[in-house]
Amino acid sequence: MVKHxxxxxxxxxxxxxxxxxxxxxxxxxxxxxxxxxxxxxxxxLHITVDTKKISYEEMERLVKNLGFELHSDEMTIRIQxxxxxxxxxNVENFLIRLDGIFDVKADLTAQNAKIRYDSSKVSLDExxxxxxxxxxxxxxxxxxxxxxxxxxxxxxxxxxxxRIIVGLIFSAILMILMFSGxxxxxxxxxxxxxxxxxxxxxxxxxxxxxxxxxxxxxSLPILKAGINGLMHKNLNMDVMxxxxxLVAYVSSIFGTFHIxxxxxxxxxxxxxxxxxxxxxxxxxxxxxxxxTSDSIRELIGLQPxxxxxxxxDENGEITSxxxxxxxxxxxDDLLLVRPGEKIPVDGDVVGGESYVDESMINGExxxxxKKDGEEVFAGTINQxxxxxxxxxxxxxxxxxxxxIRLVEKAQSSRxxxxxxxxxxxxxxxxxxxxxxxxxxxxxxxxLGATLLFSLTCLISILVVACPCALGLATPTAVTVGxxxxxxxxILIKNGGxxxxxxxxxVAAFDKTGTITEGKPEVDxxxxxxxxxxxxxxxxxxxxxxSTHPIAKAIVNKSKELNxxxxxTTEFENITGKGLKAELNGMEVLAGNLALxxxxxxxxxxxxxxxxxxxxxxxxxxxxxxxxxxxKGILSxxxxxxxxxxxxxxxxxxxxxxxxxxxxxxxxxALNVAREVGIDNVQAGxxxxxxxxxxxxAQSNNTRKVLFVGDGINDxxxxxxxxxxxxxxxxxxxxxxxGDIVVMEGDLENVxxxxxxxxxxxxxxxxxxxxxxxxxxxxIPIAAGVLYPAFGITFEPALAGLAMALSSVTVIxxxxxxxxxxxxxxxxxx
Numbered sequence: 001m002v003k004h005x006x007x008x009x010x011x012x013x014x015x016x017x018x019x020x021x022x023x024x025x026x027x028x029x030x031x032x033x034x035x036x037x038x039x040x041x042x043x044x045l046h047i048t049v050d051t052k053k054i055s056y057e058e059m060e061r062l063v064k065n066l067g068f069e070l071h072s073d074e075m076t077i078r079i080q081x082x083x084x085x086x087x088x089x090n091v092e093n094f095l096i097r098l099d100g101i102f103d104v105k106a107d108l109t110a111q112n113a114k115i116r117y118d119s120s121k122v123s124l125d126e127x128x129x130x131x132x133x134x135x136x137x138x139x140x141x142x143x144x145x146x147x148x149x150x151x152x153x154x155x156x157x158x159x160x161x162x163r164i165i166v167g168l169i170f171s172a173i174l175m176i177l178m179f180s181g182x183x184x185x186x187x188x189x190x191x192x193x194x195x196x197x198x199x200x201x202x203x204x205x206x207x208x209x210x211x212x213x214x215x216x217x218x219s220l221p222i223l224k225a226g227i228n229g230l231m232h233k234n235l236n237m238d239v240m241x242x243x244x245x246l247v248a249y250v251s252s253i254f255g256t257f258h259i260x261x262x263x264x265x266x267x268x269x270x271x272x273x274x275x276x277x278x279x280x281x282x283x284x285x286x287x288x289x290x291x292t293s294d295s296i297r298e299l300i301g302l303q304p305x306x307x308x309x310x311x312x313d314e315n316g317e318i319t320s321x322x323x324x325x326x327x328x329x330x331x332d333d334l335l336l337v338r339p340g341e342k343i344p345v346d347g348d349v350v351g352g353e354s355y356v357d358e359s360m361i362n363g364e365x366x367x368x369x370k371k372d373g374e375e376v377f378a379g380t381i382n383q384x385x386x387x388x389x390x391x392x393x394x395x396x397x398x399x400x401x402x403x404i405r406l407v408e409k410a411q412s413s414r415x416x417x418x419x420x421x422x423x424x425x426x427x428x429x430x431x432x433x434x435x436x437x438x439x440x441x442x443x444x445x446x447l448g449a450t451l452l453f454s455l456t457c458l459i460s461i462l463v464v465a466c467p468c469a470l471g472l473a474t475p476t477a478v479t480v481g482x483x484x485x486x487x488x489x490i491l492i493k494n495g496g497x498x499x500x501x502x503x504x505x506v507a508a509f510d511k512t513g514t515i516t517e518g519k520p521e522v523d524x525x526x527x528x529x530x531x532x533x534x535x536x537x538x539x540x541x542x543x544x545x546s547t548h549p550i551a552k553a554i555v556n557k558s559k560e561l562n563x564x565x566x567x568t569t570e571f572e573n574i575t576g577k578g579l580k581a582e583l584n585g586m587e588v589l590a591g592n593l594a595l596x597x598x599x600x601x602x603x604x605x606x607x608x609x610x611x612x613x614x615x616x617x618x619x620x621x622x623x624x625x626x627x628x629x630x631k632g633i634l635s636x637x638x639x640x641x642x643x644x645x646x647x648x649x650x651x652x653x654x655x656x657x658x659x660x661x662x663x664x665x666x667x668x669a670l671n672v673a674r675e676v677g678i679d680n681v682q683a684g685x686x687x688x689x690x691x692x693x694x695x696x697a698q699s700n701n702t703r704k705v706l707f708v709g710d711g712i713n714d715x716x717x718x719x720x721x722x723x724x725x726x727x728x729x730x731x732x733x734x735x736x737x738g739d740i741v742v743m744e745g746d747l748e749n750v751x752x753x754x755x756x757x758x759x760x761x762x763x764x765x766x767x768x769x770x771x772x773x774x775x776x777x778x779i780p781i782a783a784g785v786l787y788p789a790f791g792i793t794f795e796p797a798l799a800g801l802a803m804a805l806s807s808v809t810v811i812x813x814x815x816x817x818x819x820x821x822x823x824x825x826x827x828x829x
Contacts, residue, residue: 079112316388343378417761464803501723506698520550523635
């Protein structure tokens with residue numbers, strides 16, 4: 001990688017000299033920043049950085065913390081031909097050298113690279129030249145070029161399969177020839193030796209003739225990539241494989257013609273078998289890698305391509321209908337969705353009633369009934385009725401599109417543990433080459449082994465050692481794990497979140513809408529001198545003029561009872577106390593005890609006692625009075641979610657301390673906390689105060705804090721926390737607020753997200769262990785350490801097979817995450 005990189009980053013938001021000073025001062029203190037100059041006139045941040053010490057994301061975060069924004073163009077290019085960790089590192093290292101490119105993230109499993117760049121300084125043609133010079137093929141830009149991924153995948157598999165078949169068939173033929181003793185060229189070589197004195201192995205010559213074309217056909221992709229690597233002075237795995245293959249084949253040719261080596265150097269079968277086994281590994285790897293991305297392909301597959309647009313008359317009857325492309329739908333279009341069809345857009349139901357399967361959005365298997373006024377989402381499946389839908393969000397604005405975008409972004413991100421793997425990979429190949437040469441020298445010059453044995457050890461080491469498994473350890477697990485979490489309605493935004501979420505010490509929760517439903521409901525209806533329906537009608541008639549959540553709850557109650565409301569006159573909102581209006585010629589009051597006292601309404605001791613009794617239960621109490629006579633009491637409460645107590649219990653079982661931060665009064669907060677079992681309560685706090693409480697809980701970064709909120713009012717606390725979890729309700733999701741988004745507000749999914757994170761991180765560590773284990777065990781065997789005591793050697797062809805199996809093992813372990821069910825869901829089910 002380029003160590004020092006100069007960038008001219010477009011920055012937005014600076015408007016004075018003090019802004020420039022704060023940017024320069026902040027970056028001047030950061031390790032890895034060699035030079036910085038914020039330019040107010042051009043709105044550019046001229047900066048030279050050590051790319052090994054500071055990333056683009058870290059620079060972007062620093063700028064955001066200062067209140068400004070970094071702007072760059074983004075694109076994702078599809079690349080064909082990357083097959084190991086060194087391939088992705090080469091793409092990143094060479095592309096970042098281009099002036100105008102700020103950040104490159106190559107993804108081995110997705111076969112793409114996400115690039116942040118300045119389009120005025122670098123073009124796609126320049127990027128393509130670099131990609132092709134590395135021996136890869138640029139297929140196009142995602143979203144701009146139609147890429148038939150399935151056709152490319154099938155063609156790639158077919159090509160690999162053909163090379164494998166040819167290689168294995170001719171390897172078998174060569175082995176049969178060598179062991180059969182059949183030697184049709186013996187008389188020819190004997191005659192040649194007598195007439196010219198040239199000593200040629202007849203079996204070697206026959207093997208050369210049989211193997212030359214199959215060898216070139218099977219080995220060509222590997223040799224071509226190896227030559228490309230050498231031309232770029234870049235040691236990659238293809239260089240090592242090419243060395244191993246060519247040493248085996250060239251040694252065989254030398255042995256055949258008795259040039260330096262004798263006739264014992266016959267590796268023709270191994271030289272053909274070796275690239276065949278390498279190709280088997282890549283074939284299995286390609287198939288497995290495709291499976292790791294199944295979840296995102298399934299999400300993309302949920303998006304319908306066509307819809308039925310309709311026009312209706314004033315009675316709601318359809319007057320015309322036509323099939324339209326999804327791309328042609330505009331806001332407020334009316335659409336018809338029949339049973340079994342996918343809903344094409346996010347919208348509101350304006351006609352019909354049906355059950356809709358939303359499991360692909362929120363992970364819940366039970367269909368929901370949808371009728372007039374209900375929201376529906378693109379990609380969900382209409383089950384049994386006909387629906388008329390008015391389009392409210394289309395294209396990239398739909399919830400499904402946002403989910404796909406977040407999952408794709410997360411799958412291409414890397415947890416910090418990946419840095420460790422990348423560091424190992426960068427040193428791996430030079431170290432292995434050094435080991436192979438030293439082993440050869442020791443066996444041949446120090447221990448006096450034959451040249452044949454020494455060369456065999458060298459070739460086996462070059463072939464068996466492979467960082468591919470190490471490079472696949474993290475991205476495959478992240479890709480599968482994040483995709484699996486999305487199936488449960490849990491959107492984990494990046495790899496860093498995966499690593500941190502499993503290490504939390506404190507979980508802090510907002511109350512309203514998080515621990516509780518966030519929707520007040522009428523609980524107690526206590527009439528005096530009238531019926532319950534009359535009391536509700538009186539309350540709703542006056543409350544229909546207000547937009548307060550309590551007013552909405554009372555009006556909704558009247559709708560449930562199908563009550564026809566009266567119209568009020570002279571409506572007045574009395575701040576902090578309630579409402580006053582004139583209804584049918586009478587003065588009506590709806591509010592708290594203070595409102596009654598303000599207007600001299602006589603409230604009996606019995607009513608006051610009832611008021612305090614309900615208040616002690618954390619309920620909101622509304623008095624109704626007509627012409628200064630109390631007509632009754634309504635109580636409302638924000639019900640605790642059914643999953644809240646179980647969530648808190650599970651966190652305690654995991655050793656996590658819990659907090660609840662709320663702007664509500666202390667009595668209500670303590671009641672809620674007591675009911676669900678929360679350890680610490682902070683009541684009466686404003687959203688901005690929650691940030692300070694989270695900072696305090698972090699104890700100077702010695703403890704990791706997870707904060708769960710609605711993602712809007714709690715944005716400061718969500719940002720400050722090590723892990724911010726935004727609770728979503730389907731449409732109004734604060735997608736950008738938290739590190740994790742929990743669809744449908746299912747609180748148990750907070751615990752499930754932590755369990756997913758722990759599982760994925762554990763699988764990454766297992767993958768890295770096995771990647772190391774293969775190399776740690778097999779390299780010494782290939783070096784011949786078992787030969788003196790047990791006479792065991794490692795044939796180059798078997799070394800190639802073992803290398804292939806190491807990558808397949810790691811990918812298979814990652815694929816097992818597709819069946820993972822979080823513990824909290826297992827017990828629930």
